[in-house]
Amino acid sequence: MRPLLGLLGVLVVLGTLSSVVRTLVIPRPSRSSFTRVVSGALYIPFQAVADRCRSVERKDKVLAPAAPLSLLLTLVLWLAAFMLGYALLEAAVSDLDAKAAIGEAGSSLFTLGFLSSHRSALTAVDFCAAATGPIVIALQIGYLPSLYAAYASREAEVTLLQSRAGSPPWGPEILARYAQAELLDSLQGLFGNWERWAAQVNESHTTYPVLILFRSARSSRNWLVSLLAVLDAGALQLAFNPSSPQTQVRMALRAGFVCLRDLAEVRGIGYNADPSPEDPLDLSYEDFLAGVARMRQQGFPMERTPEQAWPDFRGWRVNYEALAYLLAHHIDAVPAAWSGPRRTPSVMITPTTPQNRRPAAH
Structure with a gap:
């Protein structure tokens, strides 16, 4: 023995x-x-x-x-x-x-x-x-400080997005609020920040997978829903305004869905590595039109009609929609608009519409 x-x-x-x-x-x-x-x-x-x-x-x-x-x-x-x-x-x-x-x-x-x-x-x-x-x-x-530093870095950008996209964030709401505040020229900066954010989260969350399950300080905030909102905003911008600067938006989209794919591999979640732009979306055209109406309400400029923009938007979203929905279901993220179903039936939460108040001129 x-x-x-x-x-x-x-x-x-x-x-x-x-x-x-x-x-x-x-x-x-x-x-x-x-x-x-x-x-x-x-x-x-x-x-x-x-x-x-x-x-x-x-x-x-x-x-x-x-x-x-x-x-x-x-x-x-x-x-x-x-x-x-x-x-x-x-x-x-x-x-x-x-x-x-x-x-x-x-x-x-x-x-x-x-x-x-x-x-x-x-x-x-x-x-x-x-x-x-x-x-x-x-x-x-020694492991814990590195872990919580990565968590704090992730949550800082998620918290900053709250004032720009509402809580929980939503892609059309980002563009609507930027248009409402007349800040459309700074959209490229937003996508540049989130390209770096996606790269950092990819690195930290694949090295320390437990971070995927760490939740934000408030129930209405979530790192995955925030990333999905930024990706949707980028896809909408490219689909509706093809003549606008595209490089930074495309790089942010690329970094975002690569991040989602790597996180899915770490969690053992299968996905289609080569989706076709013609593949159907879970997001319905009616829901797409509701988001477009929100953007139009706040004066977001559109070179194309919704019918013209839909194929391009679908071609971008097919790269990340299924992955984002699976991960959101997996971590039971806040049930935000355009973020898919959850484990239990939930009422979808949409951002509260801000009042467009400005200081009086003197």
């Missing part, structure tokens, strides 16, 4: 070490089955409770702690797995029973030392365990 215990102990220690390195050390997308299972298992009860909530605010409040708690649980289970693995190794190289082996492994792993042995075989295992515990805890401590 001792060789079998030793082999099992080595497998547990090396498997847990692999999970730690993949999650905390390697600066690139590297999926860990351990962390994925822990996060998924913890999320199930939270999602089950959220599915029974009637209001968006209450559902968001239920789901908000799930992702942060998964980080804490992952650290605890990593240490527990290491303790089990080293206990198996302790038992394999000695005549210790299960209780004594776990006690000595825990004593070494947490550097307490109250059960350390003078036997050379056990001492070697104790040294390895004593080095493992502080290293794993230190890596986790």
